[in-house]
Amino acid sequence: MVTSRWTAAPARAASPRRRGVVLERAILDAALEQLGEVGWKGLTMEGVAAGAQTGKAAVYRRWPSKEDLVADALAAGLSRVDKAPDLGSVREDLLALCRQVREIMYSPLGVALRSVIHECDRVQADRFQEVIVGGVVEPTVKLLGEVITRGIERGEVRRDAANSYVLDAVPAMMMYRSKMCASEWRDEDLVEMIDQLMLPLLRPHGG
């Protein structure tokens, strides 16, 4: 097996330099760094190669275009929301989950991601939006479902609450106020949203 790999890629086998995953990781890291420093328009394949201390060909071999490279760099850099908090009450679980989302939204990477979307053209923006949807929005909705389902099991939440409109309410509000009101979602804002919007929405009818 090893022999056949060398045969398939003789050029790489002959090189003493970093290969495969290690080199890829260095290139993706350099791309994120460039993105933070010079933005989407300033980022070049040459600059990324220099940052990763490799040649331009090593970058182009893996990513045929700047768009491909940046999409992978952003996806790799997103620390995903992947654990549903389980603190014993739907109020505490929602608050913990909203804090996780806020952390991603306002991390240097989240900020870079939003400015990339603003800087580039429509087709590119759509592609990077998919990175946000797949990396942040969909995992968040899934975890909200878990939190609400546990609330139903505890009798805290009405039985018909786990529908797609209820699940979308938190990401919709967080996106909307961040975009339209430049809200930074301080802790007291999250608490207010949960107490004034989510708990009235979730509580058992007549309970």
Added chain:
Amino acid sequence: MVTSRWTAAPARAASPRRRGVVLERAILDAALEQLGEVGWKGLTMEGVAAGAQTGKAAVYRRWPSKEDLVADALAAGLSRVDKAPDLGSVREDLLALCRQVREIMYSPLGVALRSVIHECDRVQADRFQEVIVGGVVEPTVKLLGEVITRGIERGEVRRDAANSYVLDAVPAMMMYRSKMCASEWRDEDLVEMIDQLMLPLLRPHGG
């Protein structure tokens, strides 16, 4: 009074061409038409002047830049949401209001507005976003407040429901699903949102 007006603007008074409001309206209409046909990047002051059958100077005299012209053209073209429906129940009023918002969002102007925001740079996009906020979002939130307040008076809606989180829920959901899920908000989607999200959120607790 008439005399002093002529004295203040002798150049215009001497011209037999359209003046003032009439010419302005023709220029704004031509700008909207161009925007729909060639988009933000393709629109030129020359093209707008030609469309309005006037000279470039007449356009520049009123709007020093393309941004100024387009912002005014969009604002003038937006058919504002300005009447709260009053159909006797909060469910029917919400549905009627959501239909009004959808009509603006998916009108040729609304579509042009969103593509302008996508096509132009961040500073320009922020400016045009203000047109959306002032022309659609804020009036909608105000009318939602009226609808919910009437629901409270009728005893249909809990007394503490008219808070900013509840009022933002409809525009937040409409923006979010239009952007993230490419929803076109068919009538059945609006009905579902009202029945699954808004009515549970609004009904009196224990009522």
